[in-house]
Amino acid sequence: MVQPEIFETAFIDDTVVLQEEYTLKFNKEYIGEINLPTGKLVIGDPISLGGLGPFNETFPTGKFIVEKSVVDVNGMQFNAFVRIVFSAEAVVKWEYATMGRQKKISIFDEQIFGYPVDDGSAIIGDFEGVLKFNGQGDDLWDKNFGTESSGKDKVIIFENYNMLQFSTGVGEGNYGAFVGFDLNDKPVQFLTDFAFVTWWENI
Numbered sequence: 172m173v174q175p176e177i178f179e180t181a182f183i184d185d186t187v188v189l190q191e192e193y194t195l196k197f198n199k200e201y202i203g204e205i206n207l208p209t210g211k212l213v214i215g216d217p218i219s220l221g222g223l224g225p226f227n228e229t230f231p232t233g234k235f236i237v238e239k240s241v242v243d244v245n246g247m248q249f250n251a252f253v254r255i256v257f258s259a260e261a262v263v264k265w266e267y268a269t270m271g272r273q274k275k276i277s278i279f280d281e282q283i284f285g286y287p288v289d290d291g292s293a294i295i296g297d298f299e300g301v302l303k304f305n306g307q308g309d310d311l312w313d314k315n316f317g318t319e320s321s322g323k324d325k326v327i328i329f330e331n332y333n334m335l336q337f338s339t340g341v342g343e344g345n346y347g348a349f350v351g352f353d354l355n356d357k358p359v360q361f362l363t364d365f366a367f368v369t370w371w372e373n374i
Contacts, residue, residue, distance in 0.1 A: 300332030340365030
């Protein structure tokens, strides 16, 4: 299995990782389906929705399953990873998903690529759909993100688009986004990691 193994084993029910004084137990849960009509993917804090740009990579178009890996830490549960599965093909390498002028670097580099989260949740969607959502005015934003349920995992549907919202680990932070490629260098998974497992220290 390609490194870091936790990117895949965390989605196998009852996976256990011993880390320092903690026992981390992982289980997979389904969030929903994401609709990607253009394959240009956006992820980030809902508060910054109007300023989010897409990743440089172009992903497959269509509807795809979105799953989360939930970690149990001393009886408390958190989202540890969220992924989009584009294909059943095996991942042979992981790379950072890049934005803007970012150049490809190893995921084990001392430099870290990530996206900021301030309110403990993030959204993921198609760039075209996010632009349409932003064009609907403040009322639609307030309806979906200005309520007590705004931080919960859910699918937000509008017109022919949707976005998925999910909580980000233990809250705010700077979180990595990765692309898993197959033997033909095609993206088969997109994954975001909320840093419960310090895999970069164990390679």
